Amino acid sequence: MKFRSIAVEGPIGVGKTSFVELLAKKFDAHRVLERVDNPFLRDFYQDRTGAAFQAQLFFLLSRHRQLMELSQRTLFSQITICDYIFPKDKIFAYLNLDDSELLIYDKLYALLESQTPKPDLVIFLQADTERLIERIKRRRRDYESEIAEAYVAEVAKAYNYFFFNYTATPLLVIDTNQIDFVKREEELDDLVAQIRRMERGVQYYRPASSA
Numbered sequence: 001m002k003f004r005s006i007a008v009e010g011p012i013g014v015g016k017t018s019f020v021e022l023l024a025k026k027f028d029a030h031r032v033l034e035r036v037d038n039p040f041l042r043d044f045y046q047d048r049t050g051a052a053f054q055a056q057l058f059f060l061l062s063r064h065r066q067l068m069e070l071s072q073r074t075l076f077s078q079i080t081i082c083d084y085i086f087p088k089d090k091i092f093a094y095l096n097l098d099d100s101e102l103l104i105y106d107k108l109y110a111l112l113e114s115q116t117p118k119p120d121l122v123i124f125l126q127a128d129t130e131r132l133i134e135r136i137k138r139r140r141r142d143y144e145s146e147i148a149e150a151y152v153a154e155v156a157k158a159y160n161y162f163f164f165n166y167t168a169t170p171l172l173v174i175d176t177n178q179i180d181f182v183k184r185e186e187e188l189d190d191l192v193a194q195i196r197r198m199e200r201g202v203q204y205y206r207p208a209s210s211a
Helices: 016-027 041-045 051-071 088-096 099-113 129-139 149-164 185-197
Strands: 005-009 030-032 080-082 121-126 171-175 202-204
Touching: 005 016, 016 030, 016 080, 016 121, 016 185, 041 051, 051 080, 051 088, 051 099, 088 099, 088 149, 121 149, 129 149, 171 185
Parallel strands: 005 080, 005 121, 030 080, 121 171, 171 202
Antiparallel strands: none
């Protein structure tokens, strides 16, 4: 397996964590889940003044710390699968912060990003807004009860734009609207085979059942 470090990304509600759990079992990998216990998140979703900046800086520092801890961990030959990449922080910052806040944020981000390790492969999970809202409601996280559909749509659009221009690592794009890797294990096995065959550049996963 040429990819020792894999990161899974996608907008809110796309199913990153569940997908990482499934993939980690297939690769017998060490899984790394993002720490989402941000004390400013509820205030942000309630649109309270200053909460966006507070929440963003908390996430930025937390993500950097976690990825730096990961880079110092000795995993020998074990593959690592993470449910986020560090640049996701900037996607949300440019959605949520005003110009004066971004002046401070950008300087701190540039300092931290230069130290943060990159994955060998990124998997981008896509879904339309209706499907994302449905999944967010289904998981019933208390702090997500205030999320507006318009915001979810903005996040999905920002993710699509980011990955349309992404060149930092090999990229595998998966449209999850009609795929259920939990119920269709043969498609998960087919995906694993594609990951093992991947080289550089961008590829798109096509379910075996649609061939």
